[in-house]
Structures are given as C-alpha cells and as structure tokens.
Amino acid sequence: MSSAREEILSRIRAVDRPAGAPVVRDYERERSASDVLALLDERVADYKAIVHRVSEAEVPDRIAECLARRSAKTVVVPADAPDSWRVSGVEWKSDDPPLALSELDSVDGVVTGCAVAIAETGTIVLDSGAAQGRRIITLVPDYHLCVVRADQVVVSVPEALARLEATRPLTFISGPSATSDIELDRVEGVHGPRTLEVLIVG
C-alpha cells in the first residue's frame, strides 16, 4: 500500500516544478448591497423557492400558516429548535433520540434554522449547529421550511466562507433540488426536498 504512495510522491518530486505566480486576491472579498434582505428574497425566489419576509414576533404564526397550507401534520425539528416554533396543531418529532430513516421518510416536512445565508447567490448554508440538526433531517423529508435571521445574511460567497467553520459538515442549499440533465433545462424537484420555503426574519 505504502509503495503506491511513495511511488506517486516520488514521481511528483522528480518533476521540475517552478513556483507559480503568487496568488493575487484582488477580486471582491466583500460586496455591499443597498438592501441585503431584499436581495436574498429575490435570489432565493429565483430558484422557485417560496420566500416570506417576517418580523421576529410573527415567526410562530407564519410557521403555522406555512404548515397548514401544505396540510403538514407530522413535522421534524432539531432537538434544540426554539420552543416557539413548535406551534399547536402539528405533531412535532424532535430528532432526539435520532429518528429512524423510515420515520424521516414518512413525515410531512422539517423546520430548521441555518448558519449563514448568501444574498447574492440565494444560498442557505447549514452547518449542523444551532437549530439545524443532523444533515439527514433536511434531506429525506420532501418539504423544508428554513428560518433565516437577518444577522445571518451576508452578500457574497467569500463573506460566507469566512464565517463558516470547516470542521462542521456543511450543506449549501440554493433552492429546491433540481436537475438540468434533460436538454439542459432546469426542472425543480428530484431527490432532495422538492419544496423549499424560507422565512427571512427582520
């Protein structure tokens, strides 16, 4: 085994490899937007996700509305999701102890928070941190309702990566699952959640 390793490394070392030009990072590492939340709203909606702007106080009611509109009865939440999210009229399944795959496959949806959102690209990033849970809970259910706080929103990709921690498993989500595999035409809804709904708070 180690012989393949040694051989590949020595093949590389045998090559004359002059150092390249230094990496110049003169691209934009930060960008500003006149209304970053409006930009996020527009760009997420561009992917055919459903977006709402709401105030902090409205969050529970809007969660209830969103779930009622889909007649979602059984819904998963990460164990550490705020109590206020668990509105009445819904059977809440907390992922603690971890839910079985078959259970996740039979629920009507999942509600989570996020770590960071990128306005310019309409992207939500989950890092399994607060109110997000394991990667699997936002993957198997067919409906994902995600609550994004204003202080989690940045404009550009470099700003988002600077905020994220590489040590956590990360999922960047830009709209519902989609494919461009048939005649390079985008269609929403393949294996991941086919409906993504986002509440932008603030």
Added chain:
Amino acid sequence: MGGRNPVTWLGSPAFPKAAHEALANTQLRRNLRKATTTIRAKRAEVVSEMADWERLRRAGEAIKDDVLANLDTYLVRLEEAVTARGGVVHWARDAEEANQIVLDLIRAEGTDEVVKVKSMATAEIGLNEALQASGVNAIETDLAELIVQLGEDRPSHILVPAIHRNRAEIREIFSRRMTEKPASDEPKDLAEAARKYLRRKFLSAKVAISGANFAVADTGSIVVVESEGNGRMCLTLPETLITVMGIEKLVPTWQDLEVFLQLLPRSSTAERMNPYTSVWMGVTPGDGPQKFHLVLLDNGRTATLADKVGRQALRCIRCSACLNVCPVYERTGGHSYGSVYPGPIGAILAPQLVGDMHDKQAASLPYASSLCGACFEVCPVRINIPEVLTHLRAEAVEAKGKRTPEALAMAAAAWVFADPKRYEATQKAGSLSRFLARDGWIKRIPGPGAKWTDSRNAPAVPKESFRTWWRRNRVERS
C-alpha cells in the same frame, strides 16, 4: 498493475472517422445544438453579473498552479488532515489499482450493491465495469448518468452525460427499464420517475461511492457540488463512503474555496449557485457515514505534470464550459472523442492521461479542434487549450515521423476541422468514408479539400476569419 488506461474506450475509432459518423446523425446534432445554445446564453448572463470575473479567473489559475508546483506537500497535508478526522487514505497509481482498492473496501462491508454519485474520476477508471465483472452492482444516481446506464450507452458530456438524448428518447429508455413508467416526456415527469426508481436504493444502500470537486489540503475538507440531491443522499445515508479523486483536485486552503465556489457553478450549469454543495471532513460522529475512505488517483496525472506545456490541463475543474462553446463538439458530439473526457478538455487531457502518442485514437484527439480559442476564453482557470493542442499535435507527429502517410493524414484532418464550413462541406460532398484509411485517418479529402490532399501541401489555416465566423454565428443562434 499497468493495464490499458480506460480513460479512452477500447475499440473507438480515431476522431476523424468517429466524427464523420456523428456528423451524419442529424438528431444528435439537433439535440446538441439546442442544449449548448441554451447553456451558452445562460452562462454569459450569470458571468456578466460578476464585475470581478476576470480577477477570479486569474486567482483560480494561480491557486491551481500553486497546487501543481507543491503537489507532494499538499497531498501529504491532505492525508494527515483526513486521517486525523477518522478517514482512511489510499493511493492508487493507476485505474486497475484504484478499482481493486474500491472493490476490496466494498467486499469488506459485505454488500454487492452500491450507490454512486456522478464522478469523472470513477468514469475515467472504468470503475462500474470493473465492479460488475466482480459481481458488484454500482447504481448511478445522477439523472443523466442513470439515463446513460439504463440506455446501455456512453457518456457524451462532462456535466450532462446524456446531453445527446432528448426527452422523447429518455422517456423511451425509462419506460423500457423501470417498472413504474414515466407519465409523459415532460422533464418534470421524467425526474419524478427517476426519484421513485432510486428512492428505495438510497434508503437501503450500505456503501456509496463519490468523486470530489475539491479537497482542502489544510483542513481535509472534501467538497461535492451537485444539483439533484442524489449526492447528498449518497454522502449522508450509507454507513460507508468511498471517495475517489484525482490527485490534482486539491486546493491549499479553506479560503481558496471562495474563488472556486464562485467560478464553478456559473461556468458549468450557468447558475449563481448550484442547488447543493456538501462539505465534510473525515467522519462526523452521529452524522453521516461512520466510515470514510479517500482514494487518491494518479492514472497518468504525474506523467501529465511532467509536461511543461501540457500540465496546465491539470488545473481543470471539469466545469464543461469549453465543451458548450466548442464548434467541433457541437457538431460531432461527445462520443466521437472516444473518451469520458470529450470536447476541448478531452482533446488535451485524454491523450496525456493515456500517455502514448503511438495510440492512434489518442493521438488523433489533439486534431479535434479548430483552434478558434473560444474554449480558452470561457475556461474559469484559464487553461490555454489551443496552446496545448498545438503542442500535442507536434508530439503526435514526432511519434509517427513527419512524412508518414499517417502524419500527413492527421494534418489533413486538422485542416478539415479547422473550419466548420469545411467539414460540413466535406460531409455534404458525400461518403467521406471512401477516403478514410482503415485506421480511420483521412487519406484524401473530397470536394474542397481535394486540392490539398493531392498536393500534400497545407494551405494556411485562416484562423482570424474563422473566429469572426464563429462569433457571428454563435451570437445569431444564442
């Protein structure tokens, strides 16, 4: 070790012959023209949103050049980081070795069925075929790969391997192979059929196989960029994950991802961001696969690195933008290149990975170009594809000797492919195959090229006028 490199398909004819056959397939040309026209326009639009696009391209180029200059250091660093986070790193000199490693890992889990997320590296090494020969069924879960697999077909595009198929053909394939047939040929119904077909496989798979778009040497983070969620399924549900990646897929630092996560989606699917990007480090207790194996693949890459001009092909991030703008690709389709890497990048990468200019098919690939330069203009890591093509042509001629009939025939092919009007005229002039030698090289060009092949004296290729032609033509059709 040391069998034939499966990066090119055994028994494929040399490019001119294959291209000639493809040119006769009008359905294929219609499918391709429609698809590439759509994606070109979309790409141009999302790229124009980025005021710093050129600076990002230059940074992408510089980061990848740094990777190549310090490849040994970064590989060892990656290995340390992945190992520290509970992953196991394997090294494979060639396709055969990599396939054996993967097979042994699957056997150790006691399963004979695995799910796969689309990966160029595993296609390059012929992993599915190797597994099948040993009784392991590898199920492709990317929609386009599934279309290719169920249609018992070959991939024809890096990003959209089934780009040569239209919706009616896809419906026909699915109806033939799935118990639950698609409701119609609407893309939405075809996607639904694939979802149902694969769902049970995802939920029961024990082992998944993936490639990697990027690996961060510093942190050991692996990045997979995808659209459908089949990648997330493979990377999250099974207990064991095996990732096969070419040794050049590295970036040195976490920060470097900020460049590539901007360059890649806009260049490949022409989106501001692809639907899903997954990033993980080794094993995360309680979340996702609890066993992680990373297979680092050479398979001709170190040999490519040794070529001062050709090594820039190793900067490639497999976005496929160069395919979508290539006039030769658009007319001949991906299969003509006889390799999992078609189009302009294939024309420079496949022959280098094969590493043998006496291989007639591989040696013909650098001629599959008009040298118009459109590929260089769109390449997010600024690979000067025309420069490498010219360099490899010289190598091919050197391998064969300047005045052999073959060398002359290759030059003739280059002359024909230097101008779409010319090869369309050649095609129209009828039965080009009458003029093909048995080995697939053009012996005599009929019609407009006859004068040249008769006199054996190459007229200058009108590079500038061709560019003008292509540009005008491209704009009109976009």
